[in-house]
Amino acid sequence: MLKYFSIVQALSRSALAMPNEAVTHQIRRLKESLEKDGFTKEAKSLEALLTASESSLEMSPSKIQRSFVVLKGEEITPKTSIPVDKETSTPLAEIFFPDDLPEKAPMFDGNIQLAIHSIVNEWSKFDQLLEINATPASSCLIYGAPGTGKTHLAKWIAKQIGLPVVLARLEGLMSSYLGTTSRNIGNLFTFANRYKCILLLDEFDAIAKLRNDPQEVGEVKRVVNTLLQSLDSRHEKGFTIGVTNHESLLDPAIWRRFDIQVEIPKPSPEVMIQLLKNFITPLEFNESEIKFLAWCLDGSSGADAEMLSKWLKRAFVLERESNIVEVMKQFAVLNSGRVDTKKRNVMVHSDEDFINMLLNDKVYSFKQKDLASLFGMTPSTLSKQLSKFKDSEKI
Structure with missing residues (x-):
C-alpha cells in the first residue's frame, strides 16, 4: 500500500476538506495502523x-468575525480614500476585500x-486570549524562494480571518525625493x-536592507528606522504580514x-505531484506520467509547475499525438531555468542515459514497464536496449 501512499494522502486531504465523523474516524484508524506497523513518517503525515482539519472546523467565519468586535478601528469600504505619494499621486496601496481573496488554500507539506x-486559529480565539491578558501574534514574516506561493498564502490567511487586506509593495513606496519614502x-x-x-x-526586502551595508547610508538608514518605528506602532492594532524572496537582506x-x-520551501515530490494534478486539469495523465513530470521539475517552484501545465495544454492542443517525453525535452530546452542542469543535459542528449537516470532515481522509484510506456516502447524492447547499453559500458 505504501507504494500508493501519495494517492492515499491526497484522498485523505480531499475528504478532510469537508469532513464528517465517519471520514475522520477511518483516517484516524489508518493512521494508527500505520503507526503500529512502524510507518512513522506516513502516520505523522x-x-x-x-x-489541520480540526483547526479548520474551529475557525468558522462567524467565530472569527465575532472576535474582531473587540478590535478598535473603522471599517474599510469601497469608498475609503487610499493614501497617495504626494509627489506623483500614485496610490500607496491596494485594497482587497474578503470576497476578492482566494478561497483555495495553497498546497504545502503537512x-x-x-x-x-x-496562526489563523489564534485569531479565531482573539476574545478568549484577551480574557487571560494575551493576544494573538500581531505580525508574520513569510519568506522563501520566488514562486512558492507566499503572497497567495498571505491573502488566504486574510480570507480565513475575514478582514480586508491593505496590500503595499514596498518598492512602490520608494522615492528619489529626499524624505518622501519615509513619509510614504x-x-x-x-x-x-x-x-x-x-x-x-x-517585496519587503526592497527597503529592509542591512543597515551596516557600506553601500547604504543616510536616507536608507532613516527609512529603515521609520519602518521599525511603524512596525512597533502597529503592534496590537492589527495583523501585519511581510513577504520576501530575499530574507538574507533583512x-x-x-x-x-x-x-x-x-519559511515556505519549494514543493516536496508529493506536493509537486498534487500541484501538477490540479494545474493540468482538464488534461488527463496516468500516475506514471504525473510522476515523470514531477521528476522533471524536482527542485522547482509551484509557479514552475503552473507554467509547465500551461505548456502541456498548448502542446497537446497543437499536436494531439505528442509524446510526453518529447514534449518535456522541448520544455527543458526552452525553459532551462526551470529544469535541473544535469537532468536537462541528459534529457536532450541520450535516451539511454535518460532512462538509466530515471531508473536509478531513489525518490521516485520508476519501474521499467512505466518507462517503456513513457518512451513509446514495449517492456522487452526497453530491456534489450538497457542490456546493450550495459554491455557497451563494459567494453
Missing part, C-alpha cells in the same frame, strides 16, 4: 492532516499546513492603524519585529 492553521511609509501605517484590516507588505532588527517567521 495523516496526523498533520487530521490536526507541517507547514499545521503551522499556518495555528508613515502615511501607509497611519492608514492601516486607523482601520480594521490586515496590512500586507509585499536587517536583524526587522526580523525581531515579527512574532512569527515562516
